[in-house]
Amino acid sequence: MFDLEIKNFLQDLSSGANHLNHEIFIVGGYVRNLLVDEFYSKNKSKNYYDIDLVINSNAIEFARDFQRFYQDSHPQHLSYEIIDEFKQFGTVKIKHPEYPLFNIEIASTRTEIYLEPADFPKVTIINDIKKDIPRRDFTINGLLISLNKNDFGEILDYCQGINDIQNGLVRVFHAESFIDDPTRIYRAIRFACEFDFEIESQTLEYLKIATDSPSFSFWLTKRKNRFEIELKKILDLNEKQSSRGLELLKSLKAI
Numbered sequence: 001m002f003d004l005e006i007k008n009f010l011q012d013l014s015s016g017a018n019h020l021n022h023e024i025f026i027v028g029g030y031v032r033n034l035l036v037d038e039f040y041s042k043n044k045s046k047n048y049y050d051i052d053l054v055i056n057s058n059a060i061e062f063a064r065d066f067q068r069f070y071q072d073s074h075p076q077h078l079s080y081e082i083i084d085e086f087k088q089f090g091t092v093k094i095k096h097p098e099y100p101l102f103n104i105e106i107a108s109t110r111t112e113i114y115l116e117p118a119d120f121p122k123v124t125i126i127n128d129i130k131k132d133i134p135r136r137d138f139t140i141n142g143l144l145i146s147l148n149k150n151d152f153g154e155i156l157d158y159c160q161g162i163n164d165i166q167n168g169l170v171r172v173f174h175a176e177s178f179i180d181d182p183t184r185i186y187r188a189i190r191f192a193c194e195f196d197f198e199i200e201s202q203t204l205e206y207l208k209i210a211t212d213s214p215s216f217s218f219w220l221t222k223r224k225n226r227f228e229i230e231l232k233k234i235l236d237l238n239e240k241q242s243s244r245g246l247e248l249l250k251s252l253k254a255i
């Protein structure tokens with residue numbers, strides 16, 4: 001399941017979290033890509049170097065505490081570096097010199113409230129992984145791999161994400177998802193094209209409501225940089241996939 005090289009560090013993370021009485025999981029793209037490849041056997045996803053983790057605590061504080069624990073318990077190894085901290089969102093990026101290819105980000109379990117459409121959310125750190133999952137964009141990105149002592153390596157599905165991968169569907173968690181974060185419109189299209197999935201019917205209706213909004217052009221401007229990043233990712237797909245993506249964007253008047 002894991003790259004043999006990074007597995008050692010993931011086991012160290014597991015030990016550190018357990019020592020500090022926390023639970024830690026891999027979440028998002030790594031798990032999604034693993035299952036897409038397993039179910040379809042077409043090597044559709046090749047990126048296993050970006051690893052997003054979530055811990056039922058303040059991730060920044062954990063990264064600092066675990067760094068000290070790691071240095072004390074593994075004096076023969078180099079410790080990781082804390083590359084960046086995003087206190088507004090409770091996330092931290094780390095880099096380990098012994099695993100230079102891997103980009104690792106640790107997020108706090110949290111809830112999010114969007115006070116204005118296309119704005120940054122107001123974040124509240126919580127200690128419940130199940131309540132964290134619905135803040136995410138799509139069910140296929142809400143799957144977890146446990147790094148905890150009693151179920152290390154087990155895939156956990158609290159959102160029917162496995163079923164949606166098996167059925168080739170991109171599905172949001174709630175009706176306001178594309179209004180809270182309109183860049184999810186482009187991400188929905190990117191995932192549908194990249195994996196040859198369909199956008200689930202109710203999700204497509206929510207998407208159309210967002211793109212039909214009189215405010216959509218304002219949202220495009222407000223989050224211009226993020227939209228441009230997502231558009232580039234669509235254009236970087238192979239010719240067939242990117243053509244389908246552009247057709248979908250045009251048909252939805254999202255570009």
